[in-house]
Amino acid sequence: MRKVREAAVAGGSERRPAELRRRRVGAAAGAAFALALALLLSGCSLRRLAVRQMASALAASGTTWSADDDPRLVGEALPFALKTHESLLAELPDDGPLLVATCRGFVSYAAGWVEAEAERLDGVDFAAAQAARQRALALHLRARDYCLRALERRRAGVASSLRAAPAGALAWARATDVEALYWTAAAWGSAISLGLDRPELVADLPAVRELFTRALALDPDRDRGALHEAMIAIESMSALLGGSPERARAHYERAVELSQGLRASPHVAYARGVLIPAQDRAAFRATLERALAVDVAASPADRLANRLAQERARRLLARADELFFEEE
Numbered sequence: 001m002r003k004v005r006e007a008a009v010a011g012g013s014e015r016r017p018a019e020l021r022r023r024r025v026g027a028a029a030g031a032a033f034a035l036a037l038a039l040l041l042s043g044c045s046l047r048r049l050a051v052r053q054m055a056s057a058l059a060a061s062g063t064t065w066s067a068d069d070d071p072r073l074v075g076e077a078l079p080f081a082l083k084t085h086e087s088l089l090a091e092l093p094d095d096g097p098l099l100v101a102t103c104r105g106f107v108s109y110a111a112g113w114v115e116a117e118a119e120r121l122d123g124v125d126f127a128a129a130q131a132a133r134q135r136a137l138a139l140h141l142r143a144r145d146y147c148l149r150a151l152e153r154r155r156a157g158v159a160s161s162l163r164a165a166p167a168g169a170l171a172w173a174r175a176t177d178v179e180a181l182y183w184t185a186a187a188w189g190s191a192i193s194l195g196l197d198r199p200e201l202v203a204d205l206p207a208v209r210e211l212f213t214r215a216l217a218l219d220p221d222r223d224r225g226a227l228h229e230a231m232i233a234i235e236s237m238s239a240l241l242g243g244s245p246e247r248a249r250a251h252y253e254r255a256v257e258l259s260q261g262l263r264a265s266p267h268v269a270y271a272r273g274v275l276i277p278a279q280d281r282a283a284f285r286a287t288l289e290r291a292l293a294v295d296v297a298a299s300p301a302d303r304l305a306n307r308l309a310q311e312r313a314r315r316l317l318a319r320a321d322e323l324f325f326e327e328e
Contacts, residue, residue: 067300071307075113082106089146099150100180106143107187110136112308115194119315123322133194140191147184154180166210178219185211186230193233205241209234225258229266236273248274262299264309267291271316281324288313 068074085102092098118132148159154177161169173181189208195201212234216227231251237243248270255266267290275284291313296306316323 066302066304068304069296069307071112071304071311074304075109078105078109078113082109094153096150096153096180099146099153100183103143103147103150103183103187106139106146107183107190110139110143111190112305114139116308116312116315119312122319137191137194140187140194143187144184144191147180147187150180151177151184162207162210163204166206169207170210170214173214173218175218178215178222181211181215181218182222182227182230185215189230189234202241205237209242221258224260224263225255225266228252228255228258229263229269232266232269233273236269236277245274245278259302262294262306263302264291264294264306264313267294268309268313268316271313276323279324279326281320281326284324285317285320288317 065074082102082105085098085105089095089098089102114132114136118129118136121129121132151158155172158169170181185208188204188211192201192205192208212227212231215222216231220227228251232248232255235243235245235248235251252266252270252274255263259266267287271284271287271291275287292310294306294310296303296310299306321327
């Protein structure tokens with residue numbers, strides 16, 4: 001019996017090191033898997049954190065772009081910046097500030113560079129000018145859709161409500177929503193102005209007017225008259241579309257007042273929208289000369305916009321004989 005017990009103990013002692021080794025190997029494998037999983041999760045978290053930080057930086061409005069004195073440089077850089085925005089949105093599709101910033105970027109690029117290219121081609125290459133306008137229209141619609149996504153995050157169903165029954169569709173909006181309202185309207189309105197031959201687009205004009213009207217009610221002096229300047233274009237529409245030259249004039253004067261005369265763009269908007277249809281050539285010239293008289297160095301934050309507006313003013317003045325039936 002003693003030998004049996006000794007044999008059993010001896011056999012157990014022989015098996016124990018092997019069993020311990022198996023347990024240690026298993027424990028080590030488990031620890032390695034846990035470590036790998038932790039690193040993987042940590043990597044995902046760090047990556048997402050980096051994406052969010054980059055998105056926040058891009059969404060923040062600063063003067064890096066607006067204060068630049070070289071429109072060509074900015075115009076060449078914007079496409080890459082816009083695709084960066086879209087790449088980040090692929091990772092963060094519900095990031096409201098990034099959606100609005102992407103919308104803002106596409107509107108700015110389409111209006112400041114693509115539409116400008118179409119104007120430069122007018123009278124030189126009709127087909128190329130039309131192609132540029134169609135591209136600008138597509139970019140504005142792309143911008144509009146990003147901004148509508150941002151608004152949908154704040155109020156589900158708002159896009160449908162704006163189209164079906166715009167009056168009162170934005171009663172929920174507050175002052176914190178004004179930037180999204182403004183850029184949605186800017187994108188949508190710009191698309192309509194380029195697509196007046198498309199009834200399905202023109203039918204959305206009441207939605208654009210409601211967006212601007214609600215934004216004005218919430219923050220009438222926003223960005224030193226930006227909303228009033230935008231309303232110049234809306235009120236420049238024909239009377240059949242609800243426009244009014246008198247209201248356009250009032251918005252023009254208020255935009256100039258709020259900007260303290262430091263912005264050229266209200267003058268250009270009024271000359272294009274009101275004075276050309278009115279065939280008032282003398283006022284057209286005087287108004288654009290006011291735009292050209294704006295000192296671009298006086299307001300660094302407006303430098304780029306003023307450069308672009310003054311370039312447009314010069315193009316319009318150069319085409320005065322085409323735009324007016326009678327000479328001065």
